[in-house]
Amino acid sequence: MSAFTNAMRQLELAATIAPLDPATLERLRHPQRIVDVQFPVKMDNGSTKFFHGYRVQWNNDRGPYKGGLRFHAQVEMDEVKALAFWMTIKCAVVGIPFGGGKGGVTVNPKELSKGELERLMRAFTRSIADVIGPDKDIPAPDVNTNPPLMDILADEYGKIIGHAEPAVVTGKSIAHGGSEGRGTATGQGGYYVFDVYREKSGFDPESGSIVVQGFGNAGQVIAKLFHHHGYRVIAVSDSQGGIHDERGLDIPALIKHKESTGRVSGFFGAREINQEELLTLPCGVLVPSALENQLTGEIAPRVQAQMILELANGPTTPEADAYFAKHGTIVIPDVLANAGGVATSFLEWQQNKTGEHWSEKEVFARMEPLIREAAKAVIHTAEKYGATQREAAFVLAIERIAEVARS
Numbered sequence: 001m002s003a004f005t006n007a008m009r010q011l012e013l014a015a016t017i018a019p020l021d022p023a024t025l026e027r028l029r030h031p032q033r034i035v036d037v038q039f040p041v042k043m044d045n046g047s048t049k050f051f052h053g054y055r056v057q058w059n060n061d062r063g064p065y066k067g068g069l070r071f072h073a074q075v076e077m078d079e080v081k082a083l084a085f086w087m088t089i090k091c092a093v094v095g096i097p098f099g100g101g102k103g104g105v106t107v108n109p110k111e112l113s114k115g116e117l118e119r120l121m122r123a124f125t126r127s128i129a130d131v132i133g134p135d136k137d138i139p140a141p142d143v144n145t146n147p148p149l150m151d152i153l154a155d156e157y158g159k160i161i162g163h164a165e166p167a168v169v170t171g172k173s174i175a176h177g178g179s180e181g182r183g184t185a186t187g188q189g190g191y192y193v194f195d196v197y198r199e200k201s202g203f204d205p206e207s208g209s210i211v212v213q214g215f216g217n218a219g220q221v222i223a224k225l226f227h228h229h230g231y232r233v234i235a236v237s238d239s240q241g242g243i244h245d246e247r248g249l250d251i252p253a254l255i256k257h258k259e260s261t262g263r264v265s266g267f268f269g270a271r272e273i274n275q276e277e278l279l280t281l282p283c284g285v286l287v288p289s290a291l292e293n294q295l296t297g298e299i300a301p302r303v304q305a306q307m308i309l310e311l312a313n314g315p316t317t318p319e320a321d322a323y324f325a326k327h328g329t330i331v332i333p334d335v336l337a338n339a340g341g342v343a344t345s346f347l348e349w350q351q352n353k354t355g356e357h358w359s360e361k362e363v364f365a366r367m368e369p370l371i372r373e374a375a376k377a378v379i380h381t382a383e384k385y386g387a388t389q390r391e392a393a394f395v396l397a398i399e400r401i402a403e404v405a406r407s
Contacts, residue, residue: 003082003292009318011085014394017387021402024061028088028398031081033057035103037127041120044113053124055103056084057137061405064135065101066091066342068142068171069153071120075104079292083313087342090335092397094374096346101137103128109144121149125156132157134167134353140345141171143291147183151176167352170345179348180360181367182341187221188364189340189371190311191229194285196375197332203284203307209248211235211283211305213275214290215264218311218338220255222287227251231285235278236264239290242278243270279303288315295320303329310334325388333390335397336378343370 008029015025035055040048054077057065067087080102088100105124109117131137141150150172158164166177174180181188197203210226212219215238223233232248240263243249249270257267265272279286279299286305288294289312295303297319307330310316316324316331324331344367351357358366382392 002078003314004078004085006293006314006318007082007085010390010394011398013318014391014398017385017391018395018399020395020398021405024398024402024405027061027405028059028085028401031056031058031084032060033131034077034081035128035131036077037124039123039127041116041123043116051105051107051120051124053103053105053127054080055128055131055137055139056080056101057131058084058100058102059088059401060099061401062092062099063097064099064133065137066098066140066345067100067102068140069102069124069145070104070142071107071109071117071144072104073106073108075106080104082292086313086335088401089394089397090339090342092400093335093378093393094339094343094370095377095400096343096370098138098342098346101139102142103139104142117149118152121152122156125153126160129157129160132168134165134349138167138345138349139169140341147171147173147176147178150178167349170348170352172348177348177352179344179351179363180358181363182344182348183217184221185344185363185367186218186311186338186341187225189343189367190218190222190287190309190337191225192340192368192371193332193337193375194307194309196372196379197307197330200379201307201330208232208284209234209246209282210285210287211278211281212287212289213237213242213278213294213315214288214312215254215258216289218341219287219289220251220258222289222309222311223249223251224255226285234283235273235281237273237275237278237290238264241265242273242275243267244273244278244281245270285309288312290315293317297323300324305329308332310337313338321388321390331389333393335393336374336389339374340367340371343367 083102091098172178235244280302282304292314295316300320300323
């Protein structure tokens with residue numbers, strides 16, 4: 001299933017829900033710029049290897065392009081275009097003055113040394129330097145990229161333009177202008193969104209059980225938050241497998257286990273399960289926080305969650321969406337549920353622009369109302385048009401983009 005095809009189907013569906021501006025819809029069907037580069041990197045053995053990189057700038061009606069850079073063996077143009085489009089929608093949903101972009105390099109970073117990874121990031125930065133900038137396009141970390149790599153991007157960009165410019169990229173380390181709280185922002189934002197829907201739906205913490213697919217940064221953070229607030233996290237998985245304990249997993253202990261062993265499998269007292277079993281367990285909330293297209297039309301009839309909170313980008317296909325809508329499963333869409341990361345990136349950008357550095361408490365005090373108000377606006381739009389939560393999020397975003405385009 002093509003991620004980009006899914007994204008465009010979501011756009012077209014939104015156009016049937018509400019009277020949206022035709023000119024804005026047409027602009028959102030096309031990227032404003034596609035950057036496709038191949039660049040050389042010197043390897044540790046002295047050889048030179050070429051890598052393929054992308055940067056898609058979808059729309060900047062609301063402000064500079066914004067979106068992550070991922071290093072993954074399966075990165076390709078179709079995926080990057082979809083993610084750039086979704087970032088455009090996400091930034092508008094959360095109400096921040098950014099457009100949408102996305103980028104990446106086709107590479108398995110586990111096959112590279114630390115030095116090779118640094119040289120890869122510097123070479124990629126040089127290849128896209130003329131199309132990025134603090135008021136033009138602001139990258140960020142994504143799959144298999146991290147604050148140290150963002151520090152390298154900022155350093156290389158500063159060398160190219162002749163002066164330090166930390167606002168060119170977000171998700172940096174604290175020492176290099178990063179924001180407090182950025183590492184936990186996606187999971188924290190997801191919990192804020194869930195909490196608004198909990199209040200609206202009357203979801204009961206006492207009886208609610210949680211399943212988390214993907215135990216990377218975002219998955220770990222939100223599992224820890226659910227556990228802290230008294231929910232039973234009954235199953236989690238990573239790329240190597242999953243575990244289940246109906247009594248509830250000890251999430252802090254599981255995080256330590258994952259850190260020491262590199263996997264969730266083998267955790268004391270839990271039974272081993274595969275990804276399909278995990279996705280179809282009876283639960284209150286299913287949190288997909290891995291990769292795209294995990295919930296398909298084929299698996300949807302067996303999903304037993306009351307609510308799906310999409311921390312991953314694009315985990316649900318249109319066919320599965322249609323099934324969930326018909327059968328009353330609440331799907332809180334990725335463009336809202338995982339917007340905590342980009343909201344905090346916006347706050348990092350603001351700090352870099354003004355030369356300030358805020359405490360984590362202040363960052364979350366600014367991020368929380370952004371996220372909660374976005375969730376309330378999506379719920380209101382869904383009620384107004386009789387739409388699903390995803391349809392409502394897209395309608396809200398397109399309306400906001402059209403407002404700016406008309407002004």
